[in-house]
Amino acid sequence: MELLRVDNLSVSVGNGPRSAAIVDRLSFQLSRGQCLGIVGESGSGKSTAAMAIMGLLDKRSLNVSGAVEFDGQNLLQLSPKRLRDLQGTEIAMVFQDPMSSLNPVLRIGDQIIECVQAHRKQPAKEAWSRAIEVLSQVGMPDPEGMLKRYPHQLSGGQRQRVMIAMAIVFKPRLLIADEPTTALDLTIQAQILDLLKALSRDLDMAVVLITHDLGVVSQMSDEVIVLYSGRDVERGPTEQVLESPQHPYTIGLLSAHPSLDADQDRLTPIPGAPPSIWERPSGCAFRDRCSEAVGNCTEATPPQVMIDKSDHLVACYLRSGTTPQRKTA
Amino acid sequence: MTNPALNIENLSVEFASSAPRGVFEAPSTFRALNNITLSVNPGEVLGLIGESGSGKTTLGKAIVGLVEQSSGSLVVNGEALDATKPSDRRKLARQVQMVFQDPYSSLHPRKTVGYTLAEPFRIQKTAERSNEMDLVQALLERVGLNPQHAARFPQHFSGGQRQRIAIARAIANSPSIIVADEPVSALDVSVQAQILNLLDELRTQENMAMLFISHDLSVVRHLCQRIAVMYLGEIVETGPSKALSANPRHPYTAALMSAVPRVKAKNKARSKPIVLKGDVPSHDAIPCGCPFHTRCWLYEQKGRPARCRSEIPKLVEQAEDRQSACFFPEDVAVSAEGA
Numbered sequence: 001m002e003l004l005r006v007d008n009l010s011v012s013v014g015n016g017p018r019s020a021a022i023v024d025r026l027s028f029q030l031s032r033g034q035c036l037g038i039v040g041e042s043g044s045g046k047s048t049a050a051m052a053i054m055g056l057l058d059k060r061s062l063n064v065s066g067a068v069e070f071d072g073q074n075l076l077q078l079s080p081k082r083l084r085d086l087q088g089t090e091i092a093m094v095f096q097d098p099m100s101s102l103n104p105v106l107r108i109g110d111q112i113i114e115c116v117q118a119h120r121k122q123p124a125k126e127a128w129s130r131a132i133e134v135l136s137q138v139g140m141p142d143p144e145g146m147l148k149r150y151p152h153q154l155s156g157g158q159r160q161r162v163m164i165a166m167a168i169v170f171k172p173r174l175l176i177a178d179e180p181t182t183a184l185d186l187t188i189q190a191q192i193l194d195l196l197k198a199l200s201r202d203l204d205m206a207v208v209l210i211t212h213d214l215g216v217v218s219q220m221s222d223e224v225i226v227l228y229s230g231r232d233v234e235r236g237p238t239e240q241v242l243e244s245p246q247h248p249y250t251i252g253l254l255s256a257h258p259s260l261d262a263d264q265d266r267l268t269p270i271p272g273a274p275p276s277i278w279e280r281p282s283g284c285a286f287r288d289r290c291s292e293a294v295g296n297c298t299e300a301t302p303p304q305v306m307i308d309k310s311d312h313l314v315a316c317y318l319r320s321g322t323t324p325q326r327k328t329a
Numbered sequence: 330m331t332n333p334a335l336n337i338e339n340l341s342v343e344f345a346s347s348a349p350r351g352v353f354e355a356p357s358t359f360r361a362l363n364n365i366t367l368s369v370n371p372g373e374v375l376g377l378i379g380e381s382g383s384g385k386t387t388l389g390k391a392i393v394g395l396v397e398q399s400s401g402s403l404v405v406n407g408e409a410l411d412a413t414k415p416s417d418r419r420k421l422a423r424q425v426q427m428v429f430q431d432p433y434s435s436l437h438p439r440k441t442v443g444y445t446l447a448e449p450f451r452i453q454k455t456a457e458r459s460n461e462m463d464l465v466q467a468l469l470e471r472v473g474l475n476p477q478h479a480a481r482f483p484q485h486f487s488g489g490q491r492q493r494i495a496i497a498r499a500i501a502n503s504p505s506i507i508v509a510d511e512p513v514s515a516l517d518v519s520v521q522a523q524i525l526n527l528l529d530e531l532r533t534q535e536n537m538a539m540l541f542i543s544h545d546l547s548v549v550r551h552l553c554q555r556i557a558v559m560y561l562g563e564i565v566e567t568g569p570s571k572a573l574s575a576n577p578r579h580p581y582t583a584a585l586m587s588a589v590p591r592v593k594a595k596n597k598a599r600s601k602p603i604v605l606k607g608d609v610p611s612h613d614a615i616p617c618g619c620p621f622h623t624r625c626w627l628y629e630q631k632g633r634p635a636r637c638r639s640e641i642p643k644l645v646e647q648a649e650d651r652q653s654a655c656f657f658p659e660d661v662a663v664s665a666e667g668a
Contacts, residue, residue: 041517041518041519042517141607155608155609156381157608158608185380185381185544185609186380186544186546186585186588186589187380187584187585187588187604187605188380188608189588189590190588190590190602190604190605191604191605193590194604212517212518213590214592215589215590215591215592216590218590218591218592219590219591242592252519253518253519254592256518256519256521256522257518257521257522257547257548258525258547258548258550258551258552259547259591259592260546260547260550260574260586260589260591261591263571264551266526266529267522267525267526267551268522269519269520269521269522269523269526270519270520270522271523273487273488273489273490273517273519273520274517274519289519
């Protein structure tokens with residue numbers, strides 16, 4: 001069943017000729033219990049897309065257009081009050097840095113209870129026992145004692161568990177996790193990923209996982225979208241995309257990082273650096289760094305084409321079937 | 330035989346853990362580093378891995394003299410240096426240089442890149458003033474930047490370019506060893522590879538030694554010839570990088586290796602990752618016996634042998650130039666398959 005449908009979502013800053021798109025016409029669908037990975041480097045617009053879906057962007061300074069349909073209603077057009085009813089109950093979010101997203105001067109218990117009571121009027125006692133419940137659900141040792149502690153007394157992994165506990169208080173149907181494990185150590189990252197997977201299965205919760213780590217995506221998500229400079233350059237079933245990547249950027253990303261299982265003499269870096277949104281080249285945003293760029297690439301944004309009539313889509317002229325004109329050297 | 334570029338013996342670092350409660354009470358201390366012994370040869374990159382709190386950054390800082398060592402000796406290129414002695418400080422800075430993690434905060438924002446790169450020559454008095462600019466331009470060229478950009482400020486460069494500048498500053502006086510503390514983790518994946526290739530070139534072309542501190546195991550395995558694994562201020566395993574990552578001899582290394590999220594290989598079933606329970610214990614409550622036994626999967630599998638709880642395992646030489654601080658190094662690889 002389709003739960004979330006994002007249609008031509010664009011976020012831009014500035015207006016008229018001085019405007020630039022941070023997220024450029026992003027579309028996807030997500031069903032219950034599914035996990036979608038969004039990968040990209042810093043500045044690719046992945047976090048902004050998440051904030052836009054969650055309805056957390058300041059509409060006075062950013063132009064948000066398109067549609068975000070959650071369970072049949074367009075979140076971008078809801079009244080602030082209706083949106084607030086959904087945020088934290090039906091749709092929840094987990095952020096990257098658990099230290100800066102918890103209030104340092106409030107005890108863990110008070111923060112979870114605040115979250116419970118913000119949406120449901122219930123006596124503190126009931127809220128307290130709900131807090132214990134969710135903390136044990138996220139695998140926290142000694143949940144009762146934990147409620148009386150302050151964030152600084154917790155380790156990074158424990159803080160992230162608290163953040164996840166607060167997110168699942170109302171058994172949301174959609175969880176947006178923005179780099180949930182980037183600030184954590186390897187062994188702790190493995191624990192948190194395990195937890196997210198189990199929760200998604202138990203609560204039948206859809207997850208949008210935002211990360212820069214292709215390994216994490218490979219482990220967690222059913223589908224993946226690769227973002228580059230605000231545009232989705234490649235998407236499809238995770239295994240298929242990672243096994244036979246089609247876009248030169250995806251190929252570059254995969255070969256730029258050394259593997260733990262295979263030997264390489266020398267890494268093949270992608271030359272240059274990602275462009276800022278103000279200096280994005282015309283046509284394909286990746287063409288300046290692409291070794292295969294041809295004449296067409298400067299003209300217009302390449303359309304998405306299907307690979308082998310599957311769900312695997314790629315936005316690149318080289319793969320579009322119509323023979324592109326080689327740049328005459 | 331040539332001297333090792335760096336030789337550390339029994340290095341320990343202690344930090345005060347809390348302020349004394351009364352006037353007459355001595356402040357309590359804890360050991361951030363406990364009897365570290367290691368050496369790095371010229372032309373070798375030693376990778377230092379471990380989780381946060383394992384002491385890998387403290388070890389890097391102790392080597393360049395940014396934290397005070399409480400005991401132990403430091404021999405750089407055959408010369409014993411004491412970072413706490415002011416007379417040795419300048420010599421140490423000549424021999425040991427550091428590249429920091431964040432290239433946005435490690436370069437002076439209001440000095441031109443040319444000025445920043447000329448400073449090592451001025452401080453060590455290794456170049457004539459008239460010659461300085463040529464050397465700076467040569468440095469920039471060596472790290473793959475345009476020599477004409479010496480007059481620019483750090484803000485004009487991208488993250489990867491700034492890290493190149495930081496590396497240029499470190500190699501200015503051809504030090505014996507470079508300590509690189511997470512030099513690529515602040516950079517995007519597509520840019521990381523450029524810096525890793527540059528570091529590898531410096532090693533092969535100039536026979537530079539390097540201590541490479543990182544939490545990214547695949548990067549370490551790619552770049553380094555040898556790896557040392559740290560846990561709670563101690564080295565628990567060392568060995569040649571390929572052998573160590575393929576065939577760990579310490580259960581902690583095995584768990585680290587299996588926790589790396591990998592891109593699935595074609596037609597290859599993933600072995601189930603070993604998920605360690607709990608967090609790294611805090612430094613003022615280091616478990617007795619083997620410090621790792623509270624989280625160790627092998628300890629559980631072996632039926633909790635009493636030896637692990639009572640005796641501290643030492644770093645013991647193994648075959649093939651390897652060392653492990655585990656009582657059951659042979660069983661790690663065998664058991665990890667079935668874990």
